[in-house]
Amino acid sequence: MNNTFRSSLETSGGRRLRARSIRAADTKSTVFFLVGSALSFVGTAMVISMSKMGSSFSSVLDNELNLAQRGKIQKRFPSNSPSYKKNSSPTMYPFTAAPTKPPSNSPTTKSPTNHPTSYLTHTDNTLNKRGEIVNDFKSISPLQCPNNICPQNQCPFGMPRIPSIAIQDDGHTMNKMSTYVSENWGNVLSPYWAARAMAELGGYQYRGNVFGRGSWMEFLPTTAPARESRKHVFENVCRACTSYEFFHKGECSEGWSAIAPSVMQDTQRAIIEHSKQASDEEKNAIFSFFNPSDWLIYNRCVVFRHSEHSPGVLRTYDAIPTNGGFNVYIMMGRNEDSFNLCNVLVNESIDYMKRRNPLINVTVLDKSSLFVDFGRLVFAPNVLVASMGSSWALWSAVLANSNNVVSLPMMPNSNISLLPEHVKFLVDVPTLLNPEDFESATAAYGIPPGKFSNTTEDREAVLRYFRGDVI
Numbered sequence: 001m002n003n004t005f006r007s008s009l010e011t012s013g014g015r016r017l018r019a020r021s022i023r024a025a026d027t028k029s030t031v032f033f034l035v036g037s038a039l040s041f042v043g044t045a046m047v048i049s050m051s052k053m054g055s056s057f058s059s060v061l062d063n064e065l066n067l068a069q070r071g072k073i074q075k076r077f078p079s080n081s082p083s084y085k086k087n088s089s090p091t092m093y094p095f096t097a098a099p100t101k102p103p104s105n106s107p108t109t110k111s112p113t114n115h116p117t118s119y120l121t122h123t124d125n126t127l128n129k130r131g132e133i134v135n136d137f138k139s140i141s142p143l144q145c146p147n148n149i150c151p152q153n154q155c156p157f158g159m160p161r162i163p164s165i166a167i168q169d170d171g172h173t174m175n176k177m178s179t180y181v182s183e184n185w186g187n188v189l190s191p192y193w194a195a196r197a198m199a200e201l202g203g204y205q206y207r208g209n210v211f212g213r214g215s216w217m218e219f220l221p222t223t224a225p226a227r228e229s230r231k232h233v234f235e236n237v238c239r240a241c242t243s244y245e246f247f248h249k250g251e252c253s254e255g256w257s258a259i260a261p262s263v264m265q266d267t268q269r270a271i272i273e274h275s276k277q278a279s280d281e282e283k284n285a286i287f288s289f290f291n292p293s294d295w296l297i298y299n300r301c302v303v304f305r306h307s308e309h310s311p312g313v314l315r316t317y318d319a320i321p322t323n324g325g326f327n328v329y330i331m332m333g334r335n336e337d338s339f340n341l342c343n344v345l346v347n348e349s350i351d352y353m354k355r356r357n358p359l360i361n362v363t364v365l366d367k368s369s370l371f372v373d374f375g376r377l378v379f380a381p382n383v384l385v386a387s388m389g390s391s392w393a394l395w396s397a398v399l400a401n402s403n404n405v406v407s408l409p410m411m412p413n414s415n416i417s418l419l420p421e422h423v424k425f426l427v428d429v430p431t432l433l434n435p436e437d438f439e440s441a442t443a444a445y446g447i448p449p450g451k452f453s454n455t456t457e458d459r460e461a462v463l464r465y466f467r468g469d470v471i
Helices: 055-061 116-121 185-202 231-240 250-258 260-275 280-287 314-319 342-356 370-379 391-400 439-445 456-467
Strands: 007-011 016-019 165-167 173-176 205-208 295-299 327-332 361-364 382-385 404-407 423-426
Touching (some): 185 205, 185 231, 185 250, 185 260, 231 250, 250 260, 250 391, 260 370, 280 370, 314 342, 314 382, 327 342, 327 370, 342 361, 370 391, 391 404
Parallel strands (some): 295 327, 295 382, 327 361, 382 404, 404 423
Antiparallel strands (some): 007 016, 007 423, 165 173
16 A cells, blocks of 8 residues: 555646545435526516624624735646546645644544634635725726637626626626526525625625525625726626526536635635524534544535446545644535445545544544535534536535645636635546546446446445555
8 A cells, every 4th residue: 555645736926735544425315406596587676685793793794805916827637537647646745734733632622612702713815806996886887708619698788697687777786686496506606606706706786685584694795885897807708608597517617716715715704704693503513513623524425327427546545644643524415326426435435544544533424414514514623525517515615714724626628816815726636437427437447338236346346446545
């Protein structure tokens, strides 16, 4: 077994980083998918002001995150081809992971309770600088998508086909009249953030209605000021994005990565505001659960069920540090595995992490409430997203967490160049692609073309590919 193997990572600053491996799991989401209202471009939309947050938080909530301009970087995309050779070693680059000094208390002892507002004092000087707020529209016109660049008629009348939006008669206010709600929060948030992104990038004021009443989402802003437009990014999204309802997909990634500062700030504030009415048990489970060196792994365990969802191979877990004592928690997503392979992959990843670092404690978390699971991904000190394709992980860990985040690409062809520096992507770690969707996957696994048959021979072939050259 090769215990010194490292996985290459890349940050939005263009630096590749070396990470050690860990495993992830996620929360169960029952999908009740209600399609959003039809697009409307007529009429004047009503404006609803955002509910004011509690006075005890006001001094903190009024402070903007300290955002600093970053330079452009060379774009890199994941090397996810199933033709990956087991014995090929990725280039290794320096990576500063979570603190590796053993905690002063035992790994199973929790730190003192943190006040939720302390999280809002975090600043990230590597975040993109948002455009300046625009108050005078006399000499500035918001952008429109050129019709000749939009795919599949996604820009009628010059505006992206976002569910339930309309441009008000003033010409500079984008109104989202409704947002469907289900327990599948990742998909619920996608059209909301699509509207917020295109408004922010296009130079529009945003107006919308409260949605998700009874959950933290009801505290997401219903208003946002217009900012100086970013024409190049706006038009790139117009050109590439084929579905604003599923804005989390890789083709829309330039849009969601460009507004990461807004997603981070507004999501953290909304969760903190909702926590005022949550139980002490839930608050402690989010804000006082982790020690600073602990890791949370999220694994949406989709095995050969979807072309855009797949778990990473074993060296994904090289992101976990090999020295120091700390806790590793695995949050499992909803189980989409007809072949009983998920538990095998999880158990192998646990064994692998513990062989690399015998001092760690690894725990598979019990299912909690949606609020606790989502909140933990937003506020955990170190997160590894060990599977590809989850909108739940994108809007929580990748875009809303301001700490240390390591992730497989959210979707194929994701443009990561605009993401904050603290988000690192594993750019050369393969995933277990569905052989039914990818003919090259069958060759990589060494199984007959077509569907995975779940025979002993096929299972062993896939597990050999999963293990690669690290065992």
